Amino acid sequence: MNLLYLLTNFIFFSIILIVENFLNLIVFNKYLSVAPFFVLLFIFSITRFNNKNIFPIMGTGLIYDIFLSENYLGVYAIVFLLVSVSINYMQEKLVDFNFKLAFIFGINYIIYNIPNILSFNFVSTITLSIFVNYLLFLLIKRVMRLRV
Amino acid sequence: MLEAQSKSKRSYVLYVLFIFLSSLLILVDYFSNKEISSYIPKSLTFEFNLNVFESTYIDSFNSLLTSRAELVSENIRLEQEVKSLRALEIENNSLKEKIESFENISLIKNFNNSNFIETSLIIKNSSNEFLISGGTNQNFQNGDLVLDDTGYVVGYLREVFYSYSILETFLSQNFKIQLLDKYNNEYLLSSDGNQLSLSSINILTFNTDIDFLYTDISYNHSGKFPVVDTRSINFQLVNNQINSSFNFSNIFTFNTQLFIPKSK
Numbered sequence: 031m032n033l034l035y036l037l038t039n040f041i042f043f044s045i046i047l048i049v050e051n052f053l054n055l056i057v058f059n060k061y062l063s064v065a066p067f068f069v070l071l072f073i074f075s076i077t078r079f080n081n082k083n084i085f086p087i088m089g090t091g092l093i094y095d096i097f098l099s100e101n102y103l104g105v106y107a108i109v110f111l112l113v114s115v116s117i118n119y120m121q122e123k124l125v126d127f128n129f130k131l132a133f134i135f136g137i138n139y140i141i142y143n144i145p146n147i148l149s150f151n152f153v154s155t156i157t158l159s160i161f162v163n164y165l166l167f168l169l170i171k172r173v174m175r176l177r178v
Numbered sequence: 179m180l181e182a183q184s185k186s187k188r189s190y191v192l193y194v195l196f197i198f199l200s201s202l203l204i205l206v207d208y209f210s211n212k213e214i215s216s217y218i219p220k221s222l223t224f225e226f227n228l229n230v231f232e233s234t235y236i237d238s239f240n241s242l243l244t245s246r247a248e249l250v251s252e253n254i255r256l257e258q259e260v261k262s263l264r265a266l267e268i269e270n271n272s273l274k275e276k277i278e279s280f281e282n283i284s285l286i287k288n289f290n291n292s293n294f295i296e297t298s299l300i301i302k303n304s305s306n307e308f309l310i311s312g313g314t315n316q317n318f319q320n321g322d323l324v325l326d327d328t329g330y331v332v333g334y335l336r337e338v339f340y341s342y343s344i345l346e347t348f349l350s351q352n353f354k355i356q357l358l359d360k361y362n363n364e365y366l367l368s369s370d371g372n373q374l375s376l377s378s379i380n381i382l383t384f385n386t387d388i389d390f391l392y393t394d395i396s397y398n399h400s401g402k403f404p405v406v407d408t409r410s411i412n413f414q415l416v417n418n419q420i421n422s423s424f425n426f427s428n429i430f431t432f433n434t435q436l437f438i439p440k441s442k
Contacts, residue, residue, distance in 0.1 A: 097218075101305075104200035108204075
């Protein structure tokens with residue numbers, strides 16, 4: 031049963047990651063990147079954070095490194111795991127304030143994009159992307175009736 | 179409460195352990211010169227070879243038909259063949275006209291010296307690099323130029339795997355390419371992801387009527403193809419040096435037809 035859970039999550043994560051890259055090809059805007067995989071990671075890290083997610087998250091990162099980028103093997107595996115831990119840690123430890131969720135979302139979206147931090151238009155891309163993806167998160171949250 | 183806290187810590191510990199494991203993978207991949215990360219994409223094919231089932235029953239059916247019926251069906255087949263040949267002829271003529279018009283527009287004077295292998299974009303990754311179809315299975319190599327449907331260079335292949343390749347374009351901050359003008363002056367064109375920078379490497383004779391900057395076989399490029407239309411940018415010779423920054427002019431989209439020229 032555990033294996034089935036891991037495999038299902040791994041396949042689901044991988045599909046969403048591929049969809050994310052395909053969407054960005056269609057959107058084709060250098061100031062905006064749509065990140066449904068990050069939104070998924072955010073939801074999982076806040077509502078279902080546990081050790082069982084390590085294999086799917088790391089596996090998806092390795093898939094990304096092997097097939098979709100020319101990075102060294104393990105770069106995105108680290109990024110995804112780090113983002114997951116960071117989201118959960120911030121959610122648990124930070125004191126409550128009005129825009130806590132948006133703040134965590136923004137900070138972790140920057141961590142998610144660490145491999146591209148040297149890009150010239152990083153700041154402009156990040157600002158717009160955070161806004162759009164946060165709206166996407168709010169939409170999913172409302173549709174799924176998540177209590178976050 | 180304490181139990182929940184310790185469980186949470188245990189989770190983090192395991193996550194951190196796997197982060198270290200991934201770091202180890204990076205090290206191994208680094209010292210193996212990316213042998214590990216490129217092993218699977220270089221050997222795995224995403225092409226599906228469908229074996230077409232050839233039915234032998236058609237022959238036995240044919241033997242049952244009368245000669246009249248055979249003649250009628252043969253007539254129909256021939257008629258359809260003539261129609262399809264006519265359609266092919268029209269298509270061929272229109273393609274020839276298209277090639278001629280491309281030759282006039284894109285300055286590539288002799289299409290006959292190259293084979294143009296059509297490719298298409300598959301995915302855009304977070305580093306603004308594109309995955310395109312075709313790899314070593316279509317004889318693509320690292321550094322192969324990629325042209326758009328107007329004949330301008332949009333980038334080159336950075337990494338080639340078995341059935342797909344990674345395309346480096348002007349949108350990527352790692353983009354760098356050496357170019358020539360018609361007076362054989364040498365230039366380096368690079369991108370920071372937002373703007374293109376042009377700087378001269380070696381100026382022999384400077385004239386303002388350069389018009390285009392080309393790729394060249396002396397840089398291991400597959401031919402002479404236009405990259406930059408200098409008529410639309412401003413640059414001047416200062417201290418025998420040219421430096422200029424400008425925005426991308428030929429933006430392509432996800433449905434732009436791409437071609438990889440291969441010399442015959």
